[in-house]
Amino acid sequence: MASKSLFSIIPRVKRKEEKKRSFLKNGSMLLEDLIASCDGKSHPIRCYSAAELIRATNNFDPSCVIDGTHFDNMYRGILDDRTVIIKPHYKVDWAIRDIIISMQMSTHKNSLKLLGCCLEFDRPVLVLENAGKGLLNNDGSLVVDNELLPWKTRLRIAKQLASALTYLHTAFPRPIIHRCITSHCILLDDDYVPKLFDFSISVTIPPDQLYVEDFAGGPVGYMDPTYKMFGKSSEKTDVYSFGVLLLVFLMRQEAMDRNSLEQLTVDPKPNVSDGQIQIETIADPKILEEVGGDEQAQQQLKDFLALALSCIQRKIEARPDMIDVAKELVRIDK
Known part of the structure; x- marks a missing residue:
């Protein structure tokens, strides 16, 4: 009986190895053709x-x-x-x-x-x-020397990343979902211009569908609850992750901190009182010190936080589209 079981396993192993070799061969041929074209x-x-x-x-x-x-x-x-x-x-x-x-x-x-x-x-x-300044830390600062980025730089980075994600969602015949938005998918060049990369688990939404059922994992702390629970990803999956990234930029805290950032993503309501966002209890003290009494900059912070909170709504339909997020960041910047 054991012998029969062993012999039944061997062909399966061989088939798996053959599939792997075929995939490598065909994948290489595909890439060679793409490069040649x-x-x-x-x-x-x-x-x-x-x-x-x-x-x-x-x-x-x-x-x-x-x-x-x-x-x-x-x-x-x-x-x-x-x-x-x-x-x-x-x-x-x-x-x-x-x-x-x-x-x-x-x-x-x-x-x-x-x-x-x-x-x-x-x-x-x-x-x-190359991107000379390198990667961002989990808290949104630069890896090298833990350089803290000024508020205007953080806002500009967010605005330009939103532009890249909007392009990913709208510029092709079918929307492409990144599914791995995190501080570690961003490199900065020597002029602090952000560069989005790593499309390893990105997926294209098929025709006549609003989402893809295909759970490929994703960054802890940034993952859309709907995607995490049901394996369904759509453009709003990226919107959620981007909202968490906005909070990281605003608060300079890691997405998996067991404190205020986690509290914001789980239940943002306690941070909003009578329609007034309590920005002074949320924003990075360095940002608050930087903007000082500048009323326009303080309003930017409040609008930035409001946008982030709208992106991380539990209900998918309550979240804005990425193109609207990009437009709002342009408005905030102006």
Whole structure:
């Protein structure tokens, strides 16, 4: 009986290995065709060799890892006399998705531009433009030196990220949902311009559907409760995560802090009294100190908080569309 069970397992294992090899082969062919079809204008990406990336990163030396990256380490290296970011992937299907959507988003100024990829390793490796200031911390500050960003910079970053997400939702035949909005999917360039990246678990909503039933996980603390409970993701999934990110920017607290930020995302009502938002009990003290008695800046903070709270409503239909979030951030900035 045991022998029969063992022999019945072996074919399944072989089939699984064959599927994996076929996926790698077909996936590589697909990517090669996509790269070959690039016209050098709209999607000018190229295929790099393994030897080039090994030289660029000194054989993926840990000293080249960008500060703040963890599981999917990203490296800085030199290719063609320019600094680039090199991002290995550990899941083939996620890598292919990341490459495809990064290609589509590369024309947007607030998306990290895909320069090319390498298909000669066990898993695809992306080559992306450099972003000199690096990643954001969980509390919205810069990883390097824990640099605190001024209020105007935080507001501008939020406004530009909303523009990128609106583009992702509206610029293509079907909406694309990012599903991994967090401080760790944002890099800043030398001018503090935000660059959205990592489309590994992004998904396209099929025709004649309002959502996708496909739970691929997501960042703890940023995850839409509806997506978390039922596996249903839509544009409003990104809106919720973006609302949490706005709170992180405003409060300079991690999304999973067991204090006021968690309280805001669970039940925002206690923070609003008689229609007046108690901004002085919520905002980062550094921001309050920065704006001082400037009434216009104080109103910006209140409007910013009100927008964040509207994004994290438990009921999906109560949340605004991302395009309306982007418009409101432009209004607040003006």
